[in-house]
Amino acid sequence: MTVKHVRELDRVVIRFAGDSGDGMQLTGDRFTAETASFGNDLSTLPNFPAEIRAPAGTLPGVSSFQLHFANYDILTPGDAPDVLVAMNPAALKANLPDVPKGATIIVDTGDFTPRALKKVGWETNPLEDNSLSAYKVHALDLSGITMEALAPFDLSRKDASRSKNMFALGLLSWMYGRSIDGTVTFLREKFAARETIRDANIAALKAGWNYGETTEEFSVSYQVKPAAMPAGTYRNITGNLALSYGLVAAAHQSRLPLFLGSYPITPASDILHELSKHKRFAVRTFQAEDEVAAIGAALGASFGGALGVTTTSGPGVALKGETVGLAVSLELPLVIVDVQRGGPSTGLPTKTEQADLLQVIYGRNGESPVPVVAASSPSDCFHAAIEAVRIAVTYRTPVFLLSDGYLANGSEPWQVPDVDSLPTIDPNFATEPNHDGDGTGEREFWPYLRDAETLARPWALPGTPGLEHRIGGIEKLDGPGTISYDPNNHDHMVRLRQAKIDGIAGIPDLEVEDPGSEARLLVLGWGSTYGPIGAAVRRARKAGHHVAQAHLRHLNPMPANTGDVLRSYDRVLVPEMNLGQLALLLRGKYLVDIVGYNRVRGLPFKAEELADVIMEEVGAL
Amino acid sequence: MTAPVDLGLPGLAGVPTTDVKQTKKDFTSDQEVRWCPGCGDYAVLAAVQGFLPDLGLARENIVFVSGIGCSSRFPYYMNTYGMHSIHGRAPAIATGLASSRPDLSVWVITGDGDALSIGGNHLIHALRRNVNLTILLFNNRIYGLTKGQYSPTSEQGKITKSTPMGSLESPFNPVSLALGAEATFVARTIDSDRQHLTSVLSAAAAHRGTSLVEIYQNCNIFNDGAFEILKNRDSRDEVLIRLEHGEPVRFGADGQHGVRRNPSTGSLEVCAGDDPGVVVHDATADDPTQAFALSRLADPGTLARSPIGIFRQVERPAYGDLMAAQLDEAAAKQGEGDLQALLRGKDTWTVA
Ligand SMILES: Cc1ncc(C[n+]2csc(CCOP(=O)(O)OP(=O)(O)O)c2C)c(N)n1
Ligand code: SF4
Numbered sequence: 001m002t003v004k005h006v007r008e009l010d011r012v013v014i015r016f017a018g019d020s021g022d023g024m025q026l027t028g029d030r031f032t033a034e035t036a037s038f039g040n041d042l043s044t045l046p047n048f049p050a051e052i053r054a055p056a057g058t059l060p061g062v063s064s065f066q067l068h069f070a071n072y073d074i075l076t077p078g079d080a081p082d083v084l085v086a087m088n089p090a091a092l093k094a095n096l097p098d099v100p101k102g103a104t105i106i107v108d109t110g111d112f113t114p115r116a117l118k119k120v121g122w123e124t125n126p127l128e129d130n131s132l133s134a135y136k137v138h139a140l141d142l143s144g145i146t147m148e149a150l151a152p153f154d155l156s157r158k159d160a161s162r163s164k165n166m167f168a169l170g171l172l173s174w175m176y177g178r179s180i181d182g183t184v185t186f187l188r189e190k191f192a193a194r195e196t197i198r199d200a201n202i203a204a205l206k207a208g209w210n211y212g213e214t215t216e217e218f219s220v221s222y223q224v225k226p227a228a229m230p231a232g233t234y235r236n237i238t239g240n241l242a243l244s245y246g247l248v249a250a251a252h253q254s255r256l257p258l259f260l261g262s263y264p265i266t267p268a269s270d271i272l273h274e275l276s277k278h279k280r281f282a283v284r285t286f287q288a289e290d291e292v293a294a295i296g297a298a299l300g301a302s303f304g305g306a307l308g309v310t311t312t313s314g315p316g317v318a319l320k321g322e323t324v325g326l327a328v329s330l331e332l333p334l335v336i337v338d339v340q341r342g343g344p345s346t347g348l349p350t351k352t353e354q355a356d357l358l359q360v361i362y363g364r365n366g367e368s369p370v371p372v373v374a375a376s377s378p379s380d381c382f383h384a385a386i387e388a389v390r391i392a393v394t395y396r397t398p399v400f401l402l403s404d405g406y407l408a409n410g411s412e413p414w415q416v417p418d419v420d421s422l423p424t425i426d427p428n429f430a431t432e433p434n435h436d437g438d439g440t441g442e443r444e445f446w447p448y449l450r451d452a453e454t455l456a457r458p459w460a461l462p463g464t465p466g467l468e469h470r471i472g473g474i475e476k477l478d479g480p481g482t483i484s485y486d487p488n489n490h491d492h493m494v495r496l497r498q499a500k501i502d503g504i505a506g507i508p509d510l511e512v513e514d515p516g517s518e519a520r521l522l523v524l525g526w527g528s529t530y531g532p533i534g535a536a537v538r539r540a541r542k543a544g545h546h547v548a549q550a551h552l553r554h555l556n557p558m559p560a561n562t563g564d565v566l567r568s569y570d571r572v573l574v575p576e577m578n579l580g581q582l583a584l585l586l587r588g589k590y591l592v593d594i595v596g597y598n599r600v601r602g603l604p605f606k607a608e609e610l611a612d613v614i615m616e617e618v619g620a621l
Numbered sequence: 622m623t624a625p626v627d628l629g630l631p632g633l634a635g636v637p638t639t640d641v642k643q644t645k646k647d648f649t650s651d652q653e654v655r656w657c658p659g660c661g662d663y664a665v666l667a668a669v670q671g672f673l674p675d676l677g678l679a680r681e682n683i684v685f686v687s688g689i690g691c692s693s694r695f696p697y698y699m700n701t702y703g704m705h706s707i708h709g710r711a712p713a714i715a716t717g718l719a720s721s722r723p724d725l726s727v728w729v730i731t732g733d734g735d736a737l738s739i740g741g742n743h744l745i746h747a748l749r750r751n752v753n754l755t756i757l758l759f760n761n762r763i764y765g766l767t768k769g770q771y772s773p774t775s776e777q778g779k780i781t782k783s784t785p786m787g788s789l790e791s792p793f794n795p796v797s798l799a800l801g802a803e804a805t806f807v808a809r810t811i812d813s814d815r816q817h818l819t820s821v822l823s824a825a826a827a828h829r830g831t832s833l834v835e836i837y838q839n840c841n842i843f844n845d846g847a848f849e850i851l852k853n854r855d856s857r858d859e860v861l862i863r864l865e866h867g868e869p870v871r872f873g874a875d876g877q878h879g880v881r882r883n884p885s886t887g888s889l890e891v892c893a894g895d896d897p898g899v900v901v902h903d904a905t906a907d908d909p910t911q912a913f914a915l916s917r918l919a920d921p922g923t924l925a926r927s928p929i930g931i932f933r934q935v936e937r938p939a940y941g942d943l944m945a946a947q948l949d950e951a952a953a954k955q956g957e958g959d960l961q962a963l964l965r966g967k968d969t970w971t972v973a
């Protein structure tokens with residue numbers, strides 16, 4: 001046996017890439033789970049085609065999963081892979097441009113036939129023509145070795161070769177000192193009903209590990225020590241899962257039954273799937289006939305005293321607009337989750353973007369103010385959801401909760417919160433008439449008589465005697481809530497609704513991170529750019545520059561000190577995955593100039609790219 | 622005072638009742654009714670306000686949800702809970718309300734444009750799901766509120782503001798549509814026939830699941846007389862077919878006309894009242910074929926040979942009941958939800 005060396009690293013970025021049918025997402029998920037329980041900090045980026053099974057072996061059919069893990073706290077899934085695992089020629093070709101020279105490439109040669117090469121436009125085999133000489137290439141017949149390892153099993157060639165992803169996982173697990181125990185348990189449960197498949201997959205996984213251990217191909221394995229994290233219990237979590245849990249937790253903390261109305265749409269559907277599992281929490285999920293019905297049902301449930309929620313992506317938000325306006329007029333709690341994807345129209349369904357900001361703030365008829373909360377990382381989706389519910393319930397208003405494709409599918413470690421530490425939310429239902437009426441001595445109920453402090457109206461549930469009332473989308477008389485077409489009343493009501501949203505309390509000041517307080521450049525972001533901006537700012541600082549960073553969670557209303565913060569820097573840089581939507585809002589509201597950095601490639605920013613922009617801006621000051 | 626009492630009305634099971642005697646006045650709100658004088662909507666409002674007290678339901682547990690249109694102003698005039706929503710969406714909104722609040726009696730008020738144009742999708746899906754709702758579809762064969770454009774029930778060739786040379790479209794038959802959408806309760810009635818209207822409303826309220834009641838409603842401003850042949854003493858007996866469950870389908874002043882099945886086509890046709898083949902109406906038949914065939918008797922233009930009454934009344938579990946049962950089943954099998962355990966999940970690690 002060869003002597004193996006163990007080399008220690010601070011961080012590694014691995015990308016698994018293959019055909020959409022090769023199980024790369026599962027492979028990545030499993031490697032992530034083991035890495036998480038090992039105690040590394042991590043961040044993931046799944047990237048897959050919109051087609052369920054794009055033609056095999058083609059470039060559009062390539063699916064990949066990138067994982068960044070480290071012995072310190074990291075903020076992004078990594079700019080470029082240190083290791084690319086490519087399961088076929090298409091996967092190699094599609095991902096090669098992202099792989100820096102000197103990086104490691106592990107290729108399954110099993111499918112490097114002239115036909116397969118031709119399919120992706122390669123005239124010669126790159127494994128033989130020296131074109132990969134700048135990389136450390138391990139060209140291995142993973143398919144062949146897997147099939148050999150599985151020879152004792154009664155499996156077709158096709159079924160046997162399907163387990164090659166587990167072989168690759170085993171090999172990579174050996175290389176980075178990850179356990180495979182969790183995956184063995186996982187496979188046992190997943191294939192409990194199909195013994196042969198179960199055993200074959202476990203065998204392939206172990207064979208992959210042993211292959212690393214015994215073959216001379218690999219002389220070095222690597223170690224990335226656990227990251228120092230605050231004490232606590234952790235799990236790995238995706239944005240969609242965290243968001244789902246946030247909604248269940250908010251329902252729990254407000255003692256409201258959760259009602260989700262939803263129509264399937266990528267990348268939001270997993271929230272519907274997840275919440276459908278939690279019926280024992282009295283969570284009702286309703287898969288509606290379309291987005292309009294989905295939000296309608298949620299609003300109807302809110303009228304009845306449920307926590308009404310609807311989940312969708314940009315195209316669905318467009319359809320829901322009229323009902324959001326109704327909710328503004330009815331002043332009922334409602335949470336609309338927009339997991340943004342590339343647009344316009346169908347756009348890039350499986351890719352990320354943050355170009356719905358103006359749609360959710362302004363995309364309705366009339367003066368129709370709606371609070372907007374944006375999550376900044378996968379695990380932050382949990383707390384952002386609770387905050388959205390707090391505002392919706394306290395202020396009797398629809399609230400937009402923004403996530404995006406990157407947060408939805410990306411994952412990171414999450415310190416599991418103690419339920420007792422979560423805020424409680426008081427629905428404060430109306431129980432009694434609230435007004436003296438017309439002098440007959442009988443008390444009346446006025447559905448639009450507001451709380452003096454919050455300007456919220458009473459939430460009176462059907463079934464409460466004496467509070468019978470009618471509400472609707474027609475303008476209402478301030479107080480009694482009866483129909484009113486009076487010009488001054490309308491002007492007053494428009495301003496009241498706006499004032500209610502503008503006056504939302506409990507929005508913390510915008511915090512600026514500016515070590516040394518010498519920065520003249522502020523980098524301001526919102527949503528999922530938090531990680532990349534943070535990583536880029538760190539780089540710029542490491543390079544000796546002074547840079548301040550701040551991130552907006554509340555997009556409407558914005559923190560009270562936002563204008564002051566913006567004005568206290570010589571230059572404000574706002575990177576966005578759109579053409580400058582926050583920048584437009586900031587310029588309009590605060591009359592400050594904003595330098596935008598805008599890319600809409602369907603992918604999160606890279607730290608290096610942003611760091612360059614930041615250093616350029618600092619240099620120009 | 623508000624304990625649920627078994628009224629023997631499955632549609633209202635779980636809705637609290639009251640011992641206090643109620644009158645029409647209790648159900649009348651303080652809002653001034655603003656329909657045009659002579660509008661058929663008044664008669665329907667009066668019928669509903671007149672018959673609801675008989676149900677003895679706690680008023681606070683009744684909710685009227687409407688869309689947009691003249692008819693959709695209805696909830697403002699009812700002293701119950703109510704929501705005047707947006708165009709076409711009332712069935713969707715009511716679905717969320719009814720399926721999360723089994724203790725409410727939920728009514729949907731809609732028009733032919735509201736229910737069959739913009740809200741067509743929601744209507745058919747509410748019917749298919751069998752949500753426990755009573756839907757009153759005010760069909761005046763015109764868009765009233767927007768001042769007189771043709772609607773999806775207007776007859777082909779109709780001259781309106783938007784069809785100066787006549788409408789090009791074939792109308793929907795709402796009863797046929799509802800039957801095709803798997804509705805469990807489908808009826809038709811007429812605004813001017815208070816007694817018939819009330820009896821149909823009672824049956825609709827008693828039904829568990831979605832009840833669709835099409836009400837022929839006169840818009841005396843933009844489509845006056847649309848149902849005149851069905852109402853006029855001189856013509857009505859010849860053209861109006863009153864369906865009675867368990868009775869032969871006959872019409873005419875002396876029952877001189879009947880309806881029988883054409884043996885070669887299988888469809889229904891008019892025959893002599895004493896024809897031995899006159900069909901007997903069975904609203905409870907599992908198979909909706911005959912109910913559908915009856916709905917097809919009416920002339921889509923003139924409405925001659927229009928059946929009124931209950932076409933179909935069958936039992937199928939209501940959506941909200943099934944949903945509640947799944948929640949109960951999940952809690953029974955897995956125990957009540959434990960939030961802390963959910964958040965922890967299975968794959969955790971501890972940092973000391
Ligand atoms: C989204 C939207 N589109 C159009 C309208 C305008 N509109 C109001 S009522 C109506 C038609 C109503 O017809 P119907 O449902 O038959 O009710 P009726 O007035 O006849 O009772 C239309 C087109 C609207 N209110 N909302
Ligand atoms: S326009 Fe027609 S339907 Fe509308 S209120 Fe007047 S009469 Fe009634």
Ligand SMILES: [Mg+2]
Binds near residue numbers: 733
């Ligand atoms: Mg109409």
